[in-house]
Amino acid sequence: MSYRSSWMTEELEAFRDQFRRFLAKDLAPRAETWRRQKLVDRAAWLALGEMGALLPSVSEAYGGLGASFAYEASVIEDVESIVPELSTGIVAHGAITASYLLKFGSEEQKRRWLPKMVTGEMIGAIGMTEPGTGSDLQSIRTTAIRRGKTYVINGQKTFISNGQAADLIVLAARTGEAGAKGISLIAVEATDCKGFRRGRNLDKIGMHASDTSELFFEDAVVPAENLLGTSEGQGFAQLMQQLPLERLAIAIAAVVSMERSIRLTVDYTRERKAFGKPLLEFQNTAFKLAERKTEAFIARVFLDWCVERMIAGDLDTVTASMAKWWCTDKQVETADECLQLHGGYGYMQEYAISRAFIDARIQKIYGGTNEIMKLLIARSL
Ligand SMILES: Cc1cc2nc3c(=O)[nH]c(=O)nc-3n(C[C@H](O)[C@H](O)[C@H](O)COP(=O)(O)OP(=O)(O)OC[C@H]3O[C@@H](n4cnc5c(N)ncnc54)[C@H](O)[C@@H]3O)c2cc1C
Incomplete structure (x- = not known):
């Protein structure tokens, strides 16, 4: 019996047909190199962007295809099936990091970051986990203290997927009281952030092509306008x-x-x-x-x-x-x-x-x- 997912459409079949051929021909042969260097090449991200495979559900106003979540699902499926080495990085970049910008970002923030994430010029990561806390997210200790027009961030994150490559990190940090109500999400432009440092690319038992890192913030300065949401404490x-x-x-x-x-x-x-x-x-x-x-x-x-x-x-x-x-x-x-x-x-x-x-x-x-x-x-x- 042949089975077709209920959410599959003819238009999406055509997209995925082309995408699968691209994955098999252009990216699968490079997977071995990525595993050895513990990092996916930037060129692969750019090529995925050109195929329309990064954040397809972002609207055309921000450079995306304006497609439904079905496209995101189909990209994850094809990547996992043909080049599984890319799967975690793509999910961390799109379905996770970009989704916070889409849902909670201001118009200005979306225009600033999403188009570059669609092309692969900017790689995204989500920074929640810390050495002292993972499951108990309410206990995170990284702080972001408001000073004038900036946040000054201190703390450490660990196990962050895309941590070595990331240009934009959506960071969970404490802006207020202890517990859930004191947490905010702040976007950190990692490439030019003073006081921000990447740790080593961690040695994992598997998923060798996917970079996973510690991240350090020592009086790291981020513009206050990078807060996601209208006020602190919504993180x-x-x-x-x-x-x-x-x-x-x-x-x-x-x-x-x-x-x-x-x-x-x-x-x-x-x-x-x-x-x-x-x-x-x-x-x-x-x-x-x-x-x-x-x-x-x-x-x-x-x-x-x-x-x-x-x-x-x-x-x-x-x-x-x-x-x-x-x-x-x-x-x-x-x-x-x-x-x-x-x-x-x-x-x-x-x-x-x-x-x-x-x-x-x-x-x-x-x-x-x-x-x-x-x-x-x-x-x-
Ligand atoms: C390869 C890799 C990639 C990752 N990528 C990211 C990323 O991109 N961004 C990010 O923020 N994090 C990332 N993580 C972190 C990951 O989400 C955490 O490791 C995970 O949430 C567990 O947290 P922990 O490691 O602190 O374990 P702990 O919270 O210390 O848990 C240890 C054990 O105790 C159990 N436990 C804890 N609390 C309870 C409870 N209340 N009831 C029952 N059992 C409990 C857990 O289930 C687990 O079995 C990544 C981790 C890895 C290894």
């Missing part, structure tokens, strides 16, 4: 509003990764022989893949429903949390089982399943851990 509420989008983006990547792991494993087990027959003819191999294919399809149908809700503008926090934890848990289980079905070759880096396995693991942690997702769902019981 926590702004984060809560946008986190369903981030979680859905992670779930999209998870489902595509599941489908890809299954594809890779069907191909491999069809070719590889043991005891005189293809591995796929062993009942255990076929049954395991049959189970995983069923789960991936269930995940796909639920995901498509969530994408529809996001397009309609009514995806709620609880449902997005369900999608994030369940799809990423299934992604990790699927990658593990598919690696097992490859035998020893599955443990070799040259086999894509080994990277799918190791790269999957982070999905249960970032964007809010899967335990935090269950807390959010439990509150709705």
